Amino acid sequence: MTAPAAAAPARAVAPSAKAPASGIRFDHVSVAYGKRGEHTVLDSFDLTVEPGEVMALLGPSGSGKTTALRAVAGFVRPASGRVLIGGRDVTGLPPYKRGIGMVVQQYALFPHMKVAENVAFGLKAQKTPRAEIPGRVAEALEMTGMAAYAGRHPRELSGGQQQRVAIARALAIRPGVLLLDEPLSALDAQLRSGMLAELARLHRELPEVSILYVTHDQIEALTLADRIAVLDKARLRDCGTPQQLYRRPRTEFTASFVGTANLLPVTVRRGGGGNGNGDGAGDGVDFAGRRLTVPVGDGVAEGATATLCVRPHLIGLGQSPQVDGNTLRGRITEVQWRGSTHRLYVAVDGHRVLADVRELRETPALGDEVTLHFAPEDAVLIPAGLAESPTGLAESPAVLAESPAGLAADGAPDA
Amino acid sequence: MLVHSRPARRAVHTLFFLLFVPVFALPLLVIVAASFASSWSGALPSGTTLAHYRDIAQGDALNALLTSVLTALTASVAALTAGTWAALAAEKLGRRTRRLLDALFLLPVAVPSVVVGLSLLVAFSRPPFLLNGTPQIVITAHTVLVTAFAYQSVTAALARLDPAYEQSAAGLGARPAYVLWRVKLPLLLPSLTAAAGLCFALSMGELSATMMLYPPDWTPLPVQIFAATDRGSLFAGAALAVALMATTLLVLLGVSRIRTKASYR
Numbered sequence: 309m310t311a312p313a314a315a316a317p318a319r320a321v322a323p324s325a326k327a328p329a330s331g332i333r334f335d336h337v338s339v340a341y342g343k344r345g346e347h348t349v350l351d352s353f354d355l356t357v358e359p360g361e362v363m364a365l366l367g368p369s370g371s372g373k374t375t376a377l378r379a380v381a382g383f384v385r386p387a388s389g390r391v392l393i394g395g396r397d398v399t400g401l402p403p404y405k406r407g408i409g410m411v412v413q414q415y416a417l418f419p420h421m422k423v424a425e426n427v428a429f430g431l432k433a434q435k436t437p438r439a440e441i442p443g444r445v446a447e448a449l450e451m452t453g454m455a456a457y458a459g460r461h462p463r464e465l466s467g468g469q470q471q472r473v474a475i476a477r478a479l480a481i482r483p484g485v486l487l488l489d490e491p492l493s494a495l496d497a498q499l500r501s502g503m504l505a506e507l508a509r510l511h512r513e514l515p516e517v518s519i520l521y522v523t524h525d526q527i528e529a530l531t532l533a534d535r536i537a538v539l540d541k542a543r544l545r546d547c548g549t550p551q552q553l554y555r556r557p558r559t560e561f562t563a564s565f566v567g568t569a570n571l572l573p574v575t576v577r578r579g580g581g582g583n584g585n586g587d588g589a590g591d592g593v594d595f596a597g598r599r600l601t602v603p604v605g606d607g608v609a610e611g612a613t614a615t616l617c618v619r620p621h622l623i624g625l626g627q628s629p630q631v632d633g634n635t636l637r638g639r640i641t642e643v644q645w646r647g648s649t650h651r652l653y654v655a656v657d658g659h660r661v662l663a664d665v666r667e668l669r670e671t672p673a674l675g676d677e678v679t680l681h682f683a684p685e686d687a688v689l690i691p692a693g694l695a696e697s698p699t700g701l702a703e704s705p706a707v708l709a710e711s712p713a714g715l716a717a718d719g720a721p722d723a
Numbered sequence: 724m725l726v727h728s729r730p731a732r733r734a735v736h737t738l739f740f741l742l743f744v745p746v747f748a749l750p751l752l753v754i755v756a757a758s759f760a761s762s763w764s765g766a767l768p769s770g771t772t773l774a775h776y777r778d779i780a781q782g783d784a785l786n787a788l789l790t791s792v793l794t795a796l797t798a799s800v801a802a803l804t805a806g807t808w809a810a811l812a813a814e815k816l817g818r819r820t821r822r823l824l825d826a827l828f829l830l831p832v833a834v835p836s837v838v839v840g841l842s843l844l845v846a847f848s849r850p851p852f853l854l855n856g857t858p859q860i861v862i863t864a865h866t867v868l869v870t871a872f873a874y875q876s877v878t879a880a881l882a883r884l885d886p887a888y889e890q891s892a893a894g895l896g897a898r899p900a901y902v903l904w905r906v907k908l909p910l911l912l913p914s915l916t917a918a919a920g921l922c923f924a925l926s927m928g929e930l931s932a933t934m935m936l937y938p939p940d941w942t943p944l945p946v947q948i949f950a951a952t953d954r955g956s957l958f959a960g961a962a963l964a965v966a967l968m969a970t971t972l973l974v975l976l977g978v979s980r981i982r983t984k985a986s987y988r
Contacts, residue, residue: 381894403893410894416887420909429905430895481895 330394330407330484331518332357332380337389339375345387350375351542352389359394359484362511362519364529366566367539373522376539377487380520382406394484404433409478410487413494415470417462423449423473424458430481448480449473451510468499475510488521492528504531526566530554538562556688563617563690570618570661574600576689578610593689596657600634602687615690618682620651623663628681636661636680640672654678751968757961775962784947784963788970791944794858795926795974798865799873802922803915805866806873811903814881828874831867840864840932858941864932869922876921880914912981920978927971 332355339350350372357363365373378384379391382403390399398406409430417426427445436444449455452472462470471491478486491507492500508531511519523529529536530550538546538553538561546553546562557563560571574593591604593616602616628635638656645667652663652672663680672678726732757763761770779785806828813824831839843864847854854860888910892902908915930945937946944967951960 381890383890383893402899403890404896404898406894407896408894410891412887412891414885414887416885416891418888418892418906418910429892429897433892433895433897433901433905477891477895487894 330396331359331361332363332485332520333392333395334376334379335390335392337376337379337386337391339372339379339384340387348542350379350386353544355537355544355547357485357518357520359518360516361534362521362532364521364523364533364536365539366523366526366529366536367545368524368565370541371539372542373524373539374489377489377520377522380406380485381408381410381487407481407483408485408487409481409483411471411474411478411489411491413490415462415474415494417470417473417477419462421461422458423454423460423462423465426462426473427458427477427480430477434481444480444482448476451479451513452476452506467495468503471495471503472506475507479510479514484516484518486517486519488519490522490524493523493525500528504528507532530566536566538565540565557617557690560615560617560690563615563688568620568662570616570620570623571690572616572618572659572661574614574616574689576604576608576610576612576614578604578608595636596659598636600687601632601684602634602689603684604689605691608689608691613692615692617688617690618661618686620662620664621649622686623661623665623680623682625652625663625665625668626679626681628683630681630683633681633683634687638678638680640674640676640678643671643674645671652678654680656680754961754964754968757958758965760958760961763957775958778959779962779966783942784944784966787942787944787947787963788966790858790941791927791967792970792974794862794865794941794943795923797862798869798926799919799922801862801866802870802873803919806870806875806918807877807911807915809874810877810881811907813878825878828871830871832871836868836929836932837935839867840935843867843932844935855936856938858938860936861933861938861941861943864936865926865929868929868932869925872921872925873918876914876918877911880911884910916978916981920975923974923978924971927967927974 334353334355337350337353338348341347341349349370353372353376355363355376365376367373375384379386380393380398382398382401386399390397392398393406393408417423418429421429424445427448428441431441431444445458446455449458452475454469454472454476457465457469457473462473465473471494475491488507492503495503511517511532521529521532533550535547535549536553537544538559540561546558548556548558550566553562553566557566557569563569563571572595574595577592577594577599579590592599592601593604593614594600595616600616608614636654636656638654638661640652641655641660642653644651644653646664648667649664650666650668650671652665654661654663661680726735753767757768758775759771759773760768761772761774763769809824809828813821816824843860844855846852847860847863854863884907888906889902892906893899897905928945929943930949933943933946934949937943944963948960948963948967951957951963
């Protein structure tokens with residue numbers, strides 16, 4: 309990603325986005341605070357959000373995800389790099405010239421204006437013809453199901469209703485880009501899942517709007533996003549579709565942050581006992597003195613240490629029904645009943661392995677010896693070099709080759 | 724409540740009234756009584772008459788009251804404008820410059836108002852800045868004295884204002900002036916009116932700097948009260964004082980009504 313980016317500007321500023329739809333592109337964006345810029349909160353961030361795409365920025369607090377969003381909105385100024393909206397370099401533009409819609413965590417509805425006035429605010433500020441405003445306000449309120457509340461003050465609304473008004477206010481100006489900064493985090497769990505469905509519906513109704521969605525909640529990201537960018541410690545760690553990140557995580561961080569994962573330290577064994585002709589048959593790993601059959605990708609040397617990622621819900625109890633299935637034996641150290649499932653904590657040669665199995669008729673006792681199994685195709689091998697690399701993606705061009713088109717360094721939409 | 728038991732609470736209330744009533748309320752009540760009294764030989768004034776009010780209504784007291792109100796209104800508006808402007812500008816400054824500005828605006832409060840009056844007299848008594856002997860110099864002095872309070876209350880209110888409002892507005896395409904006019908100032912309105920009331924009340928009662936500066940044709944009411952009591956006309960002074968108090972209270976009441984309408988949170 310680092311090398312080809314040098315050639316990027318010329319292509320990106322070219323009128324690649326003639327359509328009203330506008331994507332977002334981060335071009336080596338770094339943001340730093342402090343007198344000499346000693347606190348880097350976003351480090352050389354490269355990402356392209358295609359027109360009409362929902363991109364989730366997922367990461368723990370302090371990972372730089374909100375800073376990235378604020379750089380698009382224009383509330384923080386990058387120390388270096390550029391931000392482009394719809395192919396236009398907006399790095400030096402003030403927020404009000406960027407044509408964005410934004411919804412923040414606490415909604416920030418203007419308390420002295422009624423709901424309709426809140427929604428009309430952006431239209432009036434942008435000097436939309438007076439005759440158009442009532443129609444646009446009604447349309448935005450209709451879309452978010454808040455038409456009946458137009459005459460109320462924000463303080464008379466519940467959290468979920470305020471949220472809808474905030475979204476209506478952002479949509480009323482018909483932005484090409486919608487920025488959502490943890491929009492659901494102030495809602496309770498039930499409202500949250502309802503609003504997730506609402507947001508998905510809104511995006512189906514407005515397919516041309518690009519959405520940048522900042523969240524620390526993996527469920528929100530998995531549910532809503534076309535692609536997820538995983539951030540940690542001011543850097544982009546991984547980017548891909550929810551399925552890619554969940555089923556084929558490329559780093560330990562992604563594996564453990566997007567869903568729950570068993571991360572087992574293993575040693576790679578190439579073609580051991582197999583035909584050894586390079587077709588991958590017979591490849592596997594050694595884990596705690598036991599040979600496991602798992603797919604080993606190209607470029608992983610015999611004897612290399614790596615991490616094996618297996619999702620807890622893909623681990624079953626008992627002997628494997630498959631011929632080439634992998635089995636592990638261990639002792640139960642903890643059992644959690646979670647309603648529809650039991651979560652078993654099993655110590656396998658000193659390593660903790662989680663298994664989520666369908667609710668058991670009889671709860672296993674602590675200290676019971678159990679056999680666990682998982683299918684070879686359900687395990688993912690994460691090479692050690694990548695997993696431990698402090699710089700993650702940036703130094704691993706081999707991994708980038710697999711990334712979707714949007715991550716390509718030139719950033720220009722494929723069209 | 725810090726005190727829970729009923730007897731203890733009653734004791735605290737009694738103590739409060741014992742301290743509050745003699746120090747705060749009684750002197751004012753005595754002034755009101757004196758303004759209606761015909762004689763004052765004992766501990767308290769006695770007799771009832773409206774003669775003092777009739778007297779001050781015939782003299783130039785009304786003129787002085789009008790002078791006071793005009794001075795206070797002009798000074799409050801000027802102080803509020805300057806104070807708000809400075810507070811808004813200070814928000815965008817670096818920490819050091821900001822502290823310097825804070826100190827600068829605190830100066831007229833830290834310096835005795837007699838000194839403020841004297842310094843203005845010295846500074847503006849020669850051309851091209853010849854304000855000596857004009858109403859403007861009185862108004863300027865009042866403005867200088869009360870701007871500190873306007874600046875401080877607006878600064879405090881700005882610090883409490885959630886930046887998300889301003890950012891949301893800017894994100895919706897509103898220019899800074901539009902954000903200021905439609906979002907920030909309306910949200911600051913309760914603090915602005917409170918500051919206006921404070922400025923007005925302070926200016927209405929200002930005496931020491933005014934004494935240094937007032938010209939014969941611009942005599943605010945406090946100066947008249949001082950002059951009346953100085954020459955021994957206690958009853959006339961009391962009547963003037965009641966007029967000053969009543970007017971100030973009326974204006975403050977009016978201002979507080981604006982405030983209740985404007986407080987949204």
